[in-house]
Amino acid sequence: MxxxxxxxxxxxxxxxxxxxxxxxxxxxxxxxxxxxxxxxxxxxxxxxxxxxxxxxxxxxxxxxxxxxxxxxxxxxxxxxxxxxxxxxxxxxxxxxxxxxxxxxxxxxxxxxxxxxxxxxxxxxxxxxxxxxxxxxxxxxxxxxxxxxxxxxxxxxxxxxxxxxxxxxxxxxxxxxxxxxxxxxxxxxxxxxxxxxxxxxxxxxxxxHEEYDVLSDEDRNLLRRVRDNLRLTVSQFKILTESARFCKLESGNPLPDLSPYFTVSVSGKHEGKQHFERIRERLLAS
Amino acid sequence: MAKSLLKRFSQSTVVSVANYKSIFARPRQHFQTQKQSSNLILAVKKENHLYPGSGQVQGFGLENFFYNTLTLNCVYNCDYCYLQGMYPSANQVVFVNSIDFLDAARSAISARTNKAQPLYLCISYDTDLLAFENVVPYCREWITFASEQTDLLLEIRTKSASYRSISDLPVTDRVILAWTLSPEIVASKYERGAPPVHRRLESAASAAKKGWPVRLCFDPVITVPDWKSHYQKLIETTFDAIPCRSVRDATVGVFRMNAHYLDRIRKQRQNSDILYSRYEKEGENVSYSKEQRPEITSYIRDLLTRHLPPERIEVWT
Structure with a gap:
């Protein structure tokens, strides 16, 4: 079972x-x-x-x-x-x-x-x-x-x-x-x-019927980005929606977000700058 | 009606429900999950047997414009369908008290404001009645009713290929049979469960050949990649199949949806690009941008004017 x-x-x-x-x-x-x-x-x-x-x-x-x-x-x-x-x-x-x-x-x-x-x-x-x-x-x-x-x-x-x-x-x-x-x-x-x-x-x-274009793996990647950049709940929601737009519009997998798992972030402001960069990249895909 | 449906589905489990809303309007239902195995709910609609027509649909200048809801939901499962956001449930409700709907139509005919025009009534507005005709023969009942009324004009809109189920009825000019047509690429990707376009066209052509007033609905127009050539091909194929003299009129409308419905749909499913395009919000609706909409509709209208005079083309922008 x-x-x-x-x-x-x-x-x-x-x-x-x-x-x-x-x-x-x-x-x-x-x-x-x-x-x-x-x-x-x-x-x-x-x-x-x-x-x-x-x-x-x-x-x-x-x-x-x-x-x-x-x-x-x-x-x-x-x-x-x-x-x-x-x-x-x-x-x-x-x-x-x-x-x-x-x-x-x-x-x-x-x-x-x-x-x-x-x-x-x-x-x-x-x-x-x-x-x-x-x-x-x-x-x-x-x-x-x-x-x-x-x-x-x-x-x-x-x-x-x-x-x-x-x-x-x-x-x-x-x-x-x-x-x-x-x-x-x-x-x-x-x-x-x-x-x-x-x-x-x-x-x-x-x-478990899947109605989301984002896979479990995609969601895990986004969570890692969120944790490293210390994104707010609202920012994470926007990031997730942008990722969906990206996948559905391009028909391709998400771009490589791995640099954002480890990039050093000293404060919320810096996190926000990275967040905007990712978002632009996702929406430009 | 209820008895004949119970007889037809005698192998099914019957659950008695005091009020259809107690099952249809439960919280936290999952529309697409239910769509995989929807139930049939037989109900009595106690009020609102007629609604005034909405601005989302073309009325062809007819002032006494109404619609009714003989059933709730649709046998098809189009990705762009607003019913996913409008209704809490995907179960198919059939209102069995058709006599009340007919009475309401009779009263509205008498009470219509512009007596120079007939009552224009869409009976397949939030559903596809012809697609469901082999289960609930409401098209047959309403066509017969319309034949007996002098001041009624019915529209039955469908994506089905089920003209055969009413083809034995005598033709009446008080009923418009309207087929929604989309390029094959749109139909196969977004119109789940609906017949391919060539089968709809065969059905529409049969109806037109017999003399039924046939309406062609290019609505919603969806801007898939290379959409212009897809729609050009669709319109050419359509008028190859149906002579233009047999077409009563045509409607054109771009994809649009109530913004609140779209939000609700997105909460339950995130797997269709059509729900995630870059729409513009205007008032309560989302659609293509202000700049795109006239371009889209003008293009389709221009294609149609090669076959139909402009006054027989109604455009929603």
Whole structure:
């Protein structure tokens, strides 16, 4: 699985355990308020039960991320199921990607983009505030039922676009409130790891689609120029745009900027003079 | 309409949405990402079934100039398209309450200010309806409607080669079929998904041969390297394919775009030179410089006047 910037939020430790083991995640002991596990490319947080906790945990792991445009955020967990019929008829252990979320208490709906090309059944998810039993006098729309989805989505959507957010739910019950065996929950999730990897790959492919003429290498070069010349944020923005003009207009690679990685700069004024020189050169290309 | 579309796409997953804006207007959507796999949204438009025409489009001196939006977005993905900056989403919205749009048109015909002129209504203004005709047969519905109205002139603008989908309809002089034409070099580089120009010309020629009023739109003119010879060749090829007597009129316009839309597009994509040319900002719009614009349009107009009288050529500068 290629997983640049994959953020996974689970409610329960039992849901997280098979993922921690499969991806070789290590607990981040610098995080005290949240239970966070990481590898170089995956961050997993165990939020606890309920939409507020899920929103807090999601925010907690995404807030420190400087660049979220290539992140994918996934809520993974078990859910109840009510009245799924036809193509969506399901059994315990079936997994679904969520195409619509409905927050039962607020009445609000949320829609992740379903752009990823992965063979996976879809379903609607209703998020409720307390465990829901089929004997209760509450009716929810047909589909899946959990206690985290809407909180997770609202938080994730603060940082990411709807094409970067996915919810994958594994059916654990048909709305019978009972204490679930932790091992059993882990086994349910564990069986879905191959599909989860395929989903992550598909979402990663989407967020890594390139819409910029500047390559990663170009951006690194420009950052080196910025650091050496001590350019301001605004100057760096102008430099980057000039580089784009240069590449798009000329159809050629960027000119050699390497002298500006090392040129000695004694102050901001001198940096600005070099900046103007580079800009003129880029726009004259 | 909704029922027939649901039947047609019976294999697709249907997600019910209370209001189309709750999915179309979500924040942080990525237009080009969605364009790779856009969804079809069926919706009801509750108001604004007609808008007054904008100054960005040629009105041929017709005062009662309106347009409507039967669908939002376009099946094509032209690099220079302002829809990328105008709409937050690339999903294709189809308004299924066509009866409300027809009623609005009827009312506007009655209420038009200049009774000496018909109501001039562009129905494929922010979209390409003919390209989508095999999914949503709105051109057919509106052509039939126009045939029954005495004071209506419709324009259906397209880059498609889909004339065949309406070729069985009786010709009416109340509908102008307008084809946007670009040199092959422009079409292949910037008009993603649109048919090559020779196929558009075949389609336009078939319509003209049957007697439809055909409009040729050289808009937007884009100054690719050696643009003069490319446009000269395009115009020659066009009038080789379509006799000038069969052409109702032609429009010419240089590339222009609302500056705010261009800014929004540049934030999401930085991979097309057409979005990064050295444009000049004038008022709310960006375009080629004040000096370039008349030169471009004069050149194209001169080429066109070899085939059409000047009064049948409308130029936007």
């Amino acid at each position: 290629s997983s640049f910037g994959t953020y996974i939020v689970t409610a329960l430790q039992a849901e997280a355990r098979p993922l921690i083991s499969h991806f070789g995640l290590k607990q981040d002991t610098t995080c005290h308020a949240l239970r966070v596990y990481r590898s170089d490319r995956i961050t997993l947080v165990v939020s606890g039960t309920g939409k507020v906790k899920s929103a807090i945990a999601t925010t907690g792991v995404l807030q420190p991320v400087a660049e979220t445009s290539r992140a994918i955020v996934l809520n993974l967990g078990i859910s109840g199921a009510s009245n799924l019929k036809g193509d969506q008829a399901c059994e315990i252990g079936d997994g679904f990607l969520v195409n619509r979320l409905f927050d039962y208490s607020s009445g609000r709906s949320y829609y992740p983009d379903m752009l990823a090309r992965c063979e996976c059944p879809e379903a609607m998810l209703t998020t409720v505030d307390r465990p829901l039993d089929s004997k209760d006098d509450i009716s929810v729309p047909d589909g899946l039922v959990d206690m985290e989805g809407s909180g997770f989505f609202e938080a994730a959507a603060t940082f990411c676009g709807p094409h970067q957010i996915a919810l994958y739910k594994v059916v654990s019950d048909f709305l019978q409130v009972e204490k679930l065996d932790k091992e059993w929950v882990s086994d349910l999730i564990s069986a879905h790891i191959p599909r989860l990897e395929s989903i992550c790959d598909s979402y990663q492919a989407i967020v």
